[in-house]
Amino acid sequence: MSTNPEVLSGLLKGKVGLVTGVANGSSIAAGCARMFRAAGAELALTYLNERARPFVLPVAEEVGADLLLPMDVTDDAGLAAVFDAIHEHHGKLDFLLHSIAFCPKDDLHGRVTDCSREGFGIAMDVSVHSFIRMAKLAEPLMADGGCLLTVSYYGGEQVVDHYNVMGPVKAALEASVRYLAAELGPKGIRVNAVSPGPLKTRAASGIDHFDELVEAARKRAPSRRLVSIDEVGAIALGLVSDFSSGVTGNIAFVDGGYHVVD
Secondary structure, three states, rough: OOOOHHHHHOOOOOOEEEEEEOOOOOOOHHHHHHHHOOOOOOEEEEEEOOOHHHHHHHHHOOOOEEEEEEOOOOOOOHHHHHHHHHHHHHHOOEEEEEEEOOOHHHHOOOOOOHHOOHHHHHHHHHHHHHHHHHHHHHHHOOOEEEEEEEOOOHHOOOOOOOOOOHHHHHHHHHHHHHHHHHHHHHHHHEEEEEEEEOOOOOHHHHHHHHHHHHHHHHHHHOOOOOOHHHHHHHHHHHHOHHOOOOOOOOOOOOOHHHOOOO
């Protein structure tokens, strides 16, 4: 996948973006951030806490992020502070990427039937409601329109072995995309999700039997391969750019065709 400045330069020139959920240089959010920057965007990145910051800092430096801010989505004041900093520094926000999901390990590895109330609540709050809260905070910064983008997975539409409770969680996330698109569309704010195939990221490694899931996806996909974070980033770039000005409420699959095969 080419990131040649001559190919991408100017697509996002003059636009300001917020990228959340970078865990390290191999995460989906990092691949997206690289594409956004190659297209000329000015970026703000976030990190969960001081323990996570050393893993995010190299990505922030690589993409020339203007802001690198702490953000724990369970802390409402801290979340609001991120958007306040963007307003103070840039005065606007053109797009954001929400690439955040979490579920306690015991609930993630068990049956949906056995999921605890607390675990389900945490998974929904961190993985879904945080996107809704970000939409509310981003809305006043997108006076001239913008794009909200999140990351889903096919397990939100169909049952995928070992994906467990994250299936219902991603289904709720995708429904939220549609409702937010309907509510914010009159203000010129588009809302979409990108749905990659399995990728060997740190977050995905927490899924039980993940290697089996990856191998099954490789064999099942019509392309007979896995996608890369650069390929996911390229679709994300297209969705936040003006080339997708007519696209909202959409779930964009980037999975080598995996979702079309029974």
